[in-house]
Amino acid sequence: MKNDKYASHNDESLLIGLRGGDLAAFNILYDKYWSVLLDESYKRLEDLASCEEIVQDIFIDLWKHGSKRDINNVEAYLFTCMKYKVFETYKKNRRTTALIEENSSYYQRQDNTAGDLYDEKDLKSLIEQWVANLPQKRKEIFKMRYLDGLTTKEISDITETSQNTVQNHLGVSIHKLKKLIIQHFLTLLLILFNCK
Template identity: 30%
Template structure:
């Protein structure tokens, strides 16, 4: 269905929620490969990665009342990340749990304080990334979140390597400028 290819992710999502299987198929085509690559970077077994992605799409199709507060891509990547965390949890050995508990008991408050600061800073970065122009944001996210090379991004998005490199450079300049002022403010407040 070539008409579906021209629709935005949001438009497809709305149609899919109304039961349009072609809209769902287009969403699947757009995101299946990218989500699979993303999952493979954290899950060593390719079949497990494929199963995780399939579970996400089954859930998406079978729950037409899902409310998405951001963009569909962000929702899907977050869903995959949480599904991977569940998978990792189920596959962790008791030793890892005991080691984690021991580390926390030794570093407790310090680790928690740093964790909170990291989460706050990550939230600020995420907000700034979401403010980037759409094409630039997609390229930046594919590079930084999915850990794809410029060549892989260019192939997936059907762009030249040069275009991808320029978009990444522009994104980093914008973020550097915005985040530098935030860091300076944070340092000033910390010194007081």
């Protein structure tokens, strides 16, 4: 149940509450701006997973550091953060795409022995091992979302955990999984180049 003192959902009063570390104020801001920021970032990137991670990072940062930032207009602040993170993601994606395109002809020339070292089965096995080593709660939430296809609301109801907490667990998991896959990809590159 939402706190009565924020019943009007006035951004100024919510910002004051946030500065005082009031979780109720943060949750209302989260509910108010989450989907708007996600929609706006998706218009620019058209990659739902990246956009969800961007918005999640924005709200994690707002909760951790919002009291120390000089925020006068919370809506403008959130949209500025979103645009900056979208731009950074776009730049990173362009670099990754360029790297793949630059080396695609090289990959095609490699013999099957080198390619077989890290095929799709290896990547699947790596991810399964990574999931198995997650903390119990995070593992449970990750499997329900990405293996069972449940929504964050359904997971929240089943685990009796707030939807914000579920989304935080998923945000952290996806961030770490992406790092793992990037490391895997870089390892593959090193192996391929050393096999020449």
